[in-house]
Amino acid sequence: MALRNGRTRQAGQNGDGDVTRKPLGAVRRAQAITTYGVGAILAIEDQSYIVSGLDSWRVWPSDMIYEPRLQHWLRVAKFQLPPADEPPSGDGIRVRLFPEMYSCASCMKLQEFRRFGSPPGKSVCGACEKPLTPSRFVVACENGHLDDFPYFEWVHKKSDQTRGESGQTKHELTLESTGQTASLRSVVIKCSCGVRPASLEGAFGGGAMSALGIKCTGQRPWLGRDAKQPGCTAAPRTLQRGASAAWFPINRSALSIPPWSETLQQRLNPHYAMFGVLLDNDLPDTVILETIKKTDIMDDGRFTAEEVLSAVRRRRELEASALPDSDETVMFESANELREEEYNQLYDGTGGVGRDENFECVQAPGDGRALPYGLKRSMLVKRLREVRALQSFTRVAMPDPTGGDTRKASLAKGPVDWLPAVEVSGEGVFLAIDEQLLREWEQRPGPMRRAHQIWGNHTAILRERAERTGSTKPPGDITSPVTPRYVLLHTLAHVLINEWSLDCGYPAAALRERLYISDKMAGVLIYTATSDSAGSLGGVVAQGEHRKLHETLESALARTEWCSQDPPCMESEASGIDSLNLAACYACVLLPETSCETNNVFLDRAMLIGTPEDQSTGFFYKGM
Known part of the structure; x- marks a missing residue:
């Protein structure tokens, strides 16, 4: 399964007339729900990305998965296999650049990637042509929000100094490592405004951000820059970009058991939505039975149309049944x-x-x-x-x-x-x-x-x-x-x-x-x-x-x-x-x-x- 940048586009079009994107890397389909799912950060070569939301995925009807009991419990109409890397099984999963803060080991600049002027398809500093390094640190909260580490706020609030009163003071950050120790004390942030430099020592403390008055921004970069959720009261925490604590999946599963595991239900799966529409329109059983007879369910004569209709109604009863236990119920x-x-x-x-x-x-x-x-x-x-x-x-x-x-x-x-x-x-x-x-x-x-x-x-x-x-x-x-x-x-x-x-x-x-x-x-x-x-x-x-x-x-x-x-x-x-x-x-x-x-x-x-x-x-x- 390919990973494609949601912004970088490649010249040319696919058979559907859509602009194709250059693959950045690949993961197995199963990893898209366990390791590199929506909102997870992954490193690809010398850059870092975050997996985009489901509304950016292009899924295909041929990759639908059916499990009626689990669908009812999770209150969804269907499941989809993560898209593969080539049509007709998909064109991969979209990723976005994250974190956006990068640093250059040569000129020491610390700023957003787009400000370095790197040539398309590369990750180098436009001024000194040296490789760029994505920020090692991010901030996240328990409600799932994620943002770049607030370097500007960290260095200025640690020194009790904010932006220049005139509003015209130039603020250019640099990141330097003294190399004296292996601890965060050796990682120092400086600003061109003349504020006292601040090391990152103590940044990983549970109350480090709250102590400086830095609040959660409510950012959700996997959904885009305009997907911010303001008003989050959870305290932000500093994490290493590749830390396991940056993303914990919540997976749900179910076994296929009778009657949903039986052959009749398996054959019914791709046709069920159509039969559901017929039932919603209150069509007579004779009309529905004739429609059933025209499907491939009946090809080998193993089932009668009446048996198929009974199976359809059984699934409708499942959908109409009471919803399972609330997610807020404290139970295993x-x-x-x-x-x-x-x-x-x-x-x-x-x-x-x-x-x-x-x-x-x-x-x-x-x-x-x-x-x-x-x-x-x-x-x-x-x-x-x-x-x-x-x-x-x-x-x-x-x-x-x-x-x-x-x-x-x-x-x-x-x-x-x-x-x-x-x-x-x-x-x-x-x-x-x-x-x-x-x-x-x-x-x-x-x-x-x-x-x-x-x-x-x-x-x-x-x-x-x-x-x-x-x-x-x-x-x-x-x-x-x-x-x-x-x-x-x-x-x-x-x-x-x-x-x-x-x-x-x-x-x-x-x-x-x-x-x-x-x-x-x-x-x-x-x-x-x-x-x-x-x-x-x-x-x-x-x-x-x-x-x-x-x-x-x-x-x-x-x-x-x-x-x-x-x-x-x-x-x-x-x-x-x-x-x-x-x-x-x-x-x-x-x-x-x-x-x-x-x-x-x-x-x-x-x-x-x-x-x-x-x-x-x-x-x-x-x-x-």
Whole structure:
């Protein structure tokens, strides 16, 4: 997928009469929703760019992706694959120059790129013909706004001096490095007006900008210069241009499950909009049935027109149903309505299905052996399809793993009825926990005490964030949804992924967890669903057979009993991001972040195997 400058144009026209743009670089389509999505900063050779909003993307009907349940939940009409680099699959994604402040290592000037007079297609100083360097620093706020680092305000306000009273004082900035240290103290900003030079020391402090009276400008450079949102009260923070905190994607996903995974619904997808118009116009069924008979849905005679019409009405019922849980509800995604529907399908299975269907789930063969202690059901998901969409993004602080985070930056300047998405196929194993044993375990003092520690830390973070971002909800009404059940199942998924990556040859990053945890659910799906070759090795399904489960679960729990960081790891009262873990570190439980739903938090291996002082804290201690 090509990246094209939204301003630099190349002579010539494509077949549609549109002026083409010279490609600047390329990324994989999947990266357009995970790494380099709308609003993300990326470096291309000696320049820096930001990915433009959706209203600048040119998408194609042939690249539409359908997942009715996820469309309804995200309230969009469709999903689109990020455009490829050549028609008819697209002409790439637009990017804009950002940051606009550049510096020259020779003449030391620090100013906007356009003022250097660089020749078209190059990034050199027009005066000394030396390469230019994009600003290493930007400022961002938790509401997603982004702007160039305010060098002018920094040097003048640090010196308690503003613009010249006459308004005619010339202000030309320079950036110099003394080279005396590797710290920001050696990076010095000077102004030709004679103000005292100021180093960048302290610029990364949480209150550095607020202390100087520098407020968030509300700029959204990915949407253009006229997309400013005034009135933002969040404090701006200094970030390095390439820092991970400059862009955190908010991705949502759903599995294709019956009836939407069935062949009839797949064939209906490209025609559904047309049939919807016919229903909206209250045309008689006879007219709609005749229209259906003229489509390729009927080509092989597998379905009748009446069956197709019934499928259309079923999807209309989904669209007319109540909207799912509000984004402001503080709950884990693992407990929402989409997960409940998937849990029921995974628990019950599908039996035999056609080769062209997207979901196949059967009960694992027992081979005369019962399931390991604590497990109630093992299902082999021999075929699955997952749709992942980019809903929004945040900056500075990563999005909260619950649904209560309202910090969602806009992907487009105006309203759009679609989101970028990718679809991946894979296989997996679904495990359900024995709920009777689980309810008994949840009442023990050890699990309740340890989960409450995480709950308290998370609740404090949620309340602080709500106050900082101006939430109207009373702080006392905001509480964490963390429970002993959640910590247990989440940690179990992690240790199994680590074990299976050793047993069946997958890298841990190629396996993912999908959690189903609420008062009515207690299950985990471990699956491979990746677009590269690591997702097609095969072998994950075999891990769900009863014999293999005994071997791998026993091995995983034995491995979890000891960590190379013990005793500090097991005795930790708080660890991980925002102190949201207990006994969990990279030597025992943590995974690559792409494999975890919650950025490696809410983990505690003591919930599995207990502590040296109290083995009853561990759910599996009786079966070990």
